[in-house]
Amino acid sequence: MSGAGAANGLARLSLNQITTRGWSLPEAVRGCVDAGIPAIGLWRDKVAETGLARSAKLCRDAGLAVSSLCRGGFLTADGPERRRAALADNLQAIEEAAELGTDTLVLVVGGLPAGSRDLVGARAAVADLLAELATHAGDFGVRLAIEPLHPMFCADRAVVSTLAQALDLAAPYPARQVGVVVDSYHVWWDPALPEQIARAGREGRIASYQVCDWTLPLPADALLGRGHVGDGHIDFRTLTDLVTAAGYEGWIEVEIFNQEIWDTPGELTLRTLIERHLTHLASP
Amino acid sequence: MSGAGAANGLARLSLNQITTRGWSLPEAVRGCVDAGIPAIGLWRDKVAETGLARSAKLCRDAGLAVSSLCRGGFLTADGPERRRAALADNLQAIEEAAELGTDTLVLVVGGLPAGSRDLVGARAAVADLLAELATHAGDFGVRLAIEPLHPMFCADRAVVSTLAQALDLAAPYPARQVGVVVDSYHVWWDPALPEQIARAGREGRIASYQVCDWTLPLPADALLGRGHVGDGHIDFRTLTDLVTAAGYEGWIEVEIFNQEIWDTPGELTLRTLIERHLTHLASP
Numbered sequence: 001m002s003g004a005g006a007a008n009g010l011a012r013l014s015l016n017q018i019t020t021r022g023w024s025l026p027e028a029v030r031g032c033v034d035a036g037i038p039a040i041g042l043w044r045d046k047v048a049e050t051g052l053a054r055s056a057k058l059c060r061d062a063g064l065a066v067s068s069l070c071r072g073g074f075l076t077a078d079g080p081e082r083r084r085a086a087l088a089d090n091l092q093a094i095e096e097a098a099e100l101g102t103d104t105l106v107l108v109v110g111g112l113p114a115g116s117r118d119l120v121g122a123r124a125a126v127a128d129l130l131a132e133l134a135t136h137a138g139d140f141g142v143r144l145a146i147e148p149l150h151p152m153f154c155a156d157r158a159v160v161s162t163l164a165q166a167l168d169l170a171a172p173y174p175a176r177q178v179g180v181v182v183d184s185y186h187v188w189w190d191p192a193l194p195e196q197i198a199r200a201g202r203e204g205r206i207a208s209y210q211v212c213d214w215t216l217p218l219p220a221d222a223l224l225g226r227g228h229v230g231d232g233h234i235d236f237r238t239l240t241d242l243v244t245a246a247g248y249e250g251w252i253e254v255e256i257f258n259q260e261i262w263d264t265p266g267e268l269t270l271r272t273l274i275e276r277h278l279t280h281l282a283s284p
Numbered sequence: 285m286s287g288a289g290a291a292n293g294l295a296r297l298s299l300n301q302i303t304t305r306g307w308s309l310p311e312a313v314r315g316c317v318d319a320g321i322p323a324i325g326l327w328r329d330k331v332a333e334t335g336l337a338r339s340a341k342l343c344r345d346a347g348l349a350v351s352s353l354c355r356g357g358f359l360t361a362d363g364p365e366r367r368r369a370a371l372a373d374n375l376q377a378i379e380e381a382a383e384l385g386t387d388t389l390v391l392v393v394g395g396l397p398a399g400s401r402d403l404v405g406a407r408a409a410v411a412d413l414l415a416e417l418a419t420h421a422g423d424f425g426v427r428l429a430i431e432p433l434h435p436m437f438c439a440d441r442a443v444v445s446t447l448a449q450a451l452d453l454a455a456p457y458p459a460r461q462v463g464v465v466v467d468s469y470h471v472w473w474d475p476a477l478p479e480q481i482a483r484a485g486r487e488g489r490i491a492s493y494q495v496c497d498w499t500l501p502l503p504a505d506a507l508l509g510r511g512h513v514g515d516g517h518i519d520f521r522t523l524t525d526l527v528t529a530a531g532y533e534g535w536i537e538v539e540i541f542n543q544e545i546w547d548t549p550g551e552l553t554l555r556t557l558i559e560r561h562l563t564h565l566a567s568p
Contacts, residue, residue, distance in 0.1 A: 117519040123475070152436040155517040156500055165475040189438035191407070191449040195396035216440055218506045233439040235401040 011171040013277045014039035014067035016210065016255035017153055020266040025050040027266065039065040039174045041210075041253045042100060044093060056100050066102035067251040068145065068208050069093065075129040076110035076122040076159060082131070086110075090133050098140040102209050105137065105265040106145045106181055111156040127169055130178065138177040145207035146170060147181035150189075152222060163187055163196040170205055179207030182243055183255070185214055185226050188234045194242055201246025209243050211236065211281065212256040219259075223231050226256045229276040243284075252281055297561045298323035300494065301330055302541035304550040309334040313342050320556040323349040325494075326384060326408030326539045328377060336482065340384050350386035351535040352429065352492050353377065359413040360394035360406040360443060367413070370394075374417050382424040388420065388491050390429045390465055395440040406443045409451055412445040422461040426553065429491035430454060431465035433474075436506060447471055447480040454489055466527055467539070469498055469510050472518045478526055485530025493527050495520065495565065496540040503543070510540045520564040525564035528567075536565055 015037050017028045025046045032040050040059065042196040047055045047069075059066050072093040077086050088109075097105045109126045112119065130144065137144045149158035160166050163180060170178040180200055187193055200206045213232030218225045229236055240252075254273050261269055299321050301312045309330045316324050328373060331339045331353075343350050356377040361370050374391075381389040393410045396403065414428065421428045430450040433442035444450050454462040454548065464484055471477055484490045497516030502509045513520055524536075538557050545553055 037376050056292060117517055119472075120522070150435065151473040152434065152502070152506075155498055160475075161473050162475055165341055168475075188403075189435040191444075191446055191452075214439055217504075218502065219435070219503075220504050222436075222502045224505070233396055233401055235403060236406070 003022055008036050009217055009278050009282045010036055010038060010274060011160065012250070012252045012282070013037050013274070014065070014253040015270065015273065016041035016068070016070065016253045017043055017071065017258045019254055019261065019273070020269055021262040023266045025055050026058055029062050029064055032064055032271055033062050035267075035274060036091065037270065037274070039067040039251050039253075041068040041070060041255065042066055042102070043070045044096065047096065047100065052096055052099055053203035054232045057075060060101065065251075066100050068106050068265055069097040069100055069102050069252050071106045071108050072146075073147075073158075073267040074110040075107075075126045078113040078125070080117065083125075087129060090129070091136055094133070094137050094140050094142050097142045103141055103143055104145050104179075105142050106147050107210065109158050109160045111154065111159060119154070121158060126159065130169060130173070132274075134173040134177040134230060135230070136173065142272040143176060143207050144178045145181045146178065147183060148186055150186040151275075154182055162190055162192070163200060166191055167196065167200055167203065170203075175204035179205040181208045182206055183210040184234050184236065184239055185212050188214060188239060193239075197242045197246050201248060206243065206246060206248040206250070209240075209248055209250065210255045213254055215236055224257050224259050226258050227252050228256065228261070228272055229254070229280050252277070292320050293562050293566045294320055296534070296536045296566070297321050297347070297558070298325055298355065298535040299554065299557065300325035300352070300537045301327055302354065303538055303540045303545065303557070304553055305546040307471050307550045309339050310342055313346050313348055315550050315554055316348055317346050319551070319558060321554065321558070323351040323535050325352040325354060325535075325539065326350055326386070328380065330382065331380065336383055341484055344385065349535075350384050351537050352388040352390050353381040353386050353501075354433075355390045355392050355419055355540075356428070357391035357442075358394040359391075359410045360397055362397040362400065362409070367409075368470055371413060374413070375420055376422050377384060378417070378421050378426050381426045387425055387427055388429050388463075389426050390431050390492065392431055392433065393442050393444045395438065395443060403438070404442060409501055410443065414453060414457070417556060418457040418461040422458065427448040427460060428462045428489050429465045430462065431467060432470055434470040444504040445451060446474055446476070447484060448476055451480065451487065451489060453473050454487075460489035463489040465492040465494055466490055468520065468523055469496050470519050472498060477523075481526045481530050485532065488535070490527065490530060490532040492531055492537060493534065494537045494539045496538065508543050510542050512540065512545070512556055513538070513564050523566055534559070
């Protein structure tokens with residue numbers, strides 16, 4: 001976390017590349033370097049497009065840290081065949097993360113299986129597959145970072161809905177194998193947030209701090225309602241203070257799903273990112 | 285909870301009148317009687333339209349129980365003037381509930397004040413105003429029923445987002461003054477639900493059990509995404525078993541916000557309600 005970013009107040013800023021979705025991986029790498037952003041969170045589809053080895057080399061040669069790989073997970077599929085496929089895909093994601101030089105693989109655990117209402121069962125399936133992945137991750141120096149998603153995504157994307165629940169799932173494993181993501185959009189509303197962030201810190205499990213803002217109205221596709229930090233209802237100073245007080249000193253990764261932002265030229269998006277980081281997130 | 289409904293399997297069914305939004309209060313009362321539904325949850329705007337005394341008499345004469353009045357709350361307004369107005373409105377709502385013959389006033393507590401990001405402050409404001417309302421409610425034989433709303437409504441409708449939080453807010457008051465609403469749509473995703481429903485039961489605070497289903501995709505107006513019981517992702521048998529095991533024997537009130545259902549003739553809606561109640565909710 002040294003290098004380009006240190007002198008310009010951006011020492012902890014990372015671009016999650018979904019935020020500049022129109023850019024290929026090489027474009028995103030160049031964009032970060034040009035803007036003085038020292039780290040990037042990669043997405044597997046973008047990595048696949050460019051090639052794994054080439055993606056790794058591009059980041060390395062650019063002096064860019066890889067803050068995370070998005071994403072493994074989708075562990076709730078039912079039936080032994082789908083379950084085996086999910087397992088294989090996650091094992092591969094772990095190895096990709098290692099080759100890309102990041103220690104953080106973000107897990108979006110998946111929603112209810114098609115046609116199922118068995119939330120308890122889906123949550124149990126996540127716990128089961130974690131048990132099969134944790135050691136493998138640790139062997140590759142990669143930490144599985146369980147991301148609780150906002151409860152409005154419980155049915156279709158992630159049956160892990162709170163930080164407390166993510167920490168309970170992580171509890172059986174060493175902190176270097178399984179951690180959690182604190183994503184502002186997903187957890188800001190949680191009345192138990194202060195105590196659960198403190199707990200995550202005590203247990204050494206904060207693997208990633210991702211940020212974007214809660215803006216209203218929700219769009220037709222609720223997935224795409226996230227805004228730039230500062231455009232919505234989240235109190236980032238208070239949230240960041242909690243994360244900092246919990247001992248987290250890692251990357252602050254900006255991950256925004258928003259069609260309008262995706263339609264904006266990447267350079268402009270990075271300019272906004274930087275301005276908001278300095279205003280709302282960087283230490284004074 | 286005796287009367288018309290007992291013989292037809294509908295002994296605990298109540299129509300929350302927002303579900304048949306096109307109907308006036310007299311029409312909704314007649315609709316319930318014709319369909320054999322023994323109770324109704326009233327809305328203040330509909331009561332005002334018909335007149336308070338007349339509304340009370342219509343329900344009484346029809347032999348219809350009033351399961352709840354919706355709604356008080358909106359306690360997060362900032363500034364002494366707005367605060368006084370909120371207090372006055374809630375005091376009036378308490379008296380209306382008493383005159384209508386219901387012991388349950390549902391509270392939707394309100395979102396962040398306009399332009400504010402102070403979630404902690406808004407939550408504290410709710411606690412403060414509850415302190416000013418609880419005794420008054422008790423004096424009128426009315427219980428304030430705090431309704432946790434789904435976290436996706438935290439910014440704009442209700443800063444009370446979980447059952448645990450609602451119970452914490454209720455804790456300083458006798459159970460006959462302050463209770464909680466368990467609304468399937470708002471709480472189904474909560475990993476802490478089994479323990480919190482059990483706690484609500486132990487503390488004698490389940491004032492209302494409201495039902496509708498979580499359907500996807502969310503519509504443009506996220507408020508209107510609720511479906512008939514059985515059309516979505518919620519496991520009503522498991523949820524109802526939890527509520528029953530907690531000792532709740534009261535009304536099961538169907539409250540649906542959904543434009544398509546609102547555009548359906550009320551008689552048809554009630555037919556669906558009844559069919560779904562018998563299939564998914566009534567004891568076998």
